[in-house]
Amino acid sequence: MRFYDPLRRPQDGCEPASGEERMTSAIESGLLPGTSETRPEGLAVGGVLLTELARRFGTPLFVYDEEHLRRRCRDAVAAFGRDNVAYASKAFLCTAMARLAHEEGLLLDVASGGELRVALHAGVPADRIVLHGNNKDAAELRTAMSARVRHVVVDSFDEMDRIERLHAEEHLPPARIQLRVAPGVAAGAHEAIRTGGNDSKFGFGLAGGTAAAAVRRAAGSPAMILEGVHAHVGSQVLDTAELAAGAAAVARFAADTRMDRLTVGGGLGVAYEAGQTPPSFAEWAARVRTAVRDAGWGSSVTVEPGRSIAARAGLTLYRVGTIKRIEGVRTYIGVDGGMSDNLRPALYGSRYEVFLPRSPRAPRPMRARLVGKHCESGDVIVDDAALPADVAVDDLLATPVTGAYGYAMASNYNKLPRPAVVFVRDGRARIVVRRETEEDLLRLDVDEPAGFPEPTRTVGTGAGAAQRAGTA
Ligand SMILES: Cc1ncc(COP(=O)(O)O)c(C=O)c1O
Numbered sequence: 400m401r402f403y404d405p406l407r408r409p410q411d412g413c414e415p416a417s418g419e420e421r422m423t424s425a426i427e428s429g430l431l432p433g434t435s436e437t438r439p440e441g442l443a444v445g446g447v448l449l450t451e452l453a454r455r456f457g458t459p460l461f462v463y464d465e466e467h468l469r470r471r472c473r474d475a476v477a478a479f480g481r482d483n484v485a486y487a488s489k490a491f492l493c494t495a496m497a498r499l500a501h502e503e504g505l506l507l508d509v510a511s512g513g514e515l516r517v518a519l520h521a522g523v524p525a526d527r528i529v530l531h532g533n534n535k536d537a538a539e540l541r542t543a544m545s546a547r548v549r550h551v552v553v554d555s556f557d558e559m560d561r562i563e564r565l566h567a568e569e570h571l572p573p574a575r576i577q578l579r580v581a582p583g584v585a586a587g588a589h590e591a592i593r594t595g596g597n598d599s600k601f602g603f604g605l606a607g608g609t610a611a612a613a614v615r616r617a618a619g620s621p622a623m624i625l626e627g628v629h630a631h632v633g634s635q636v637l638d639t640a641e642l643a644a645g646a647a648a649v650a651r652f653a654a655d656t657r658m659d660r661l662t663v664g665g666g667l668g669v670a671y672e673a674g675q676t677p678p679s680f681a682e683w684a685a686r687v688r689t690a691v692r693d694a695g696w697g698s699s700v701t702v703e704p705g706r707s708i709a710a711r712a713g714l715t716l717y718r719v720g721t722i723k724r725i726e727g728v729r730t731y732i733g734v735d736g737g738m739s740d741n742l743r744p745a746l747y748g749s750r751y752e753v754f755l756p757r758s759p760r761a762p763r764p765m766r767a768r769l770v771g772k773h774c775e776s777g778d779v780i781v782d783d784a785a786l787p788a789d790v791a792v793d794d795l796l797a798t799p800v801t802g803a804y805g806y807a808m809a810s811n812y813n814k815l816p817r818p819a820v821v822f823v824r825d826g827r828a829r830i831v832v833r834r835e836t837e838e839d840l841l842r843l844d845v846d847e848p849a850g851f852p853e854p855t856r857t858v859g860t861g862a863g864a865a866q867r868a869g870t871a
């Protein structure tokens with residue numbers, strides 16, 4: 400399996416936009432959040448000027464258009480039906496986001512104990528939460544079973560062992576489960592985000608009868624109430640036929656094994672560059688419905704969109720700090736964030752656009768490489784950025800469509816504090832995740848003189864043991 404090839408950078412499943420499309424202004428690009436508007440002073444989202452947000456909250460800054468998020472949630476529910484949409488919170492999660500998705504009638508898909516904790520903290524009822532993970536530990540399962548989450552999506556026989564132990568030894572209630580199946584169909588913009596093939600760490604393979612064996616085991620266990628099957632083929636999929644193929648494979652299995660429920664995962668792709676047109680929720684729903692019906696499934700289908708809910712609702716604001724022109728080579732524009740707030744270009748070769756919020760209608764004839772401030776040449780945010788010609792040091796820049804897997808995958812590389820996240824709506828901005836401080840960066844450090852192993856705890860004899868114990 401080959402993931403990242405810097406010499407042959409894959410994109411997000413789309414052809415790169417043509418030269419002409421890359422000239423389009425921010426407003427014409429179709430990439431901005433839904434409530435974006437131009438004012439004489441520049442671009443406003445949610446009724447608030449981006450320049451004003453940067454002034455008040457600093458940069459880098461994640462800005463989410465709350466109305467856009469809500470509209471996407473509603474569109475998804477309209478396409479698939481109430482109780483048939485779970486927001487895949489791995490795309491972007493904080494307390495406010497969990498609450499928003501719940502208020503809009505979505506279930507919440509969480510993929511770890513940490514995500515589960517945030518969802519419960521936000522007040523999302525356990526019976527609206529579905530727990531995923533290819534290697535859930537006993538603590539995660541304990542929390543989920545005690546809280547009685549809607550479903551634990553069981554991924555392996557080892558996980559079944561743990562669930563049975565928790566039920567038998569700690570008398571936890573039986574878990575309502577779905578079985579995650581690897582349908583033998585993989586899709587997605589990059590090898591690293593394709594999940595549904597036979598060669599996958601996720602789920603019970605349909606191939607070789609493993610999934611059928613999992614059904615038999617779960618059905619016979621007092622610790623599990625088997626309610627359905629689940630499959631997810633991959634992420635950033637722009638061809639709904641691929642999503643439908645995965646859905647059909649698992650639908651056939653669900654029908655054959657007489658399941659009550661069928662979940663076909665997320666994966667719907669979004670546009671990252673001007674000129675790209677991703678499918679709508681309605682198109683996805685129509686395609687999947689036909690496919691599962693043809694495969695013999697007569698009931699409703701649940702989906703788990705993450706990216707397609709959150710991506711376009713969010714953008715990142717950066718401040719330009721350096722501009723380096725190398726005659727005959729290229730121009731580098733350095734900003735105050737980088738791969739610690741957007742890992743996707745480095746990880747998947749993903750492509751983005753960049754705009755100047757002070758002039759959202761300006762054409763973008765200039766070419767430059769937008770880079771971050773990390774100690775790494777691969778710290779590229781936009782490899783071949785199109786920008787207005789007058790971009791200067793201290794300018795504010797915006798990269799749209801960073802609402803999914805941006806903040807979610809942020810790190811403290813080079814000890815950069817993670818940015819703040821604000822929601823904007825009706826002319827008001829509210830911080831939903833505060834900016835980390837340098838104090839936060841020290842919070843987990845332990846600075847005590849005593850080390851391990853302690854000199855008195857010598858194990859075994861001889862010089863080697865004494866050396867290991869620190870007494871030599
Ligand atoms: C099980 C599962 N459901 C849902 C999603 C969400 O995918 P996306 O953000 O592509 O919609 C993922 C991630 O790919 C996933 O693994």
Ligand SMILES: N[C@@H](CCCC[NH3+])C(=O)O
Pocket residue numbers: 489592634635743803804808
């Ligand atoms: N992190 C990936 C998506 C992973 C999907 C989760 N299963 C991305 O940014 O594209």
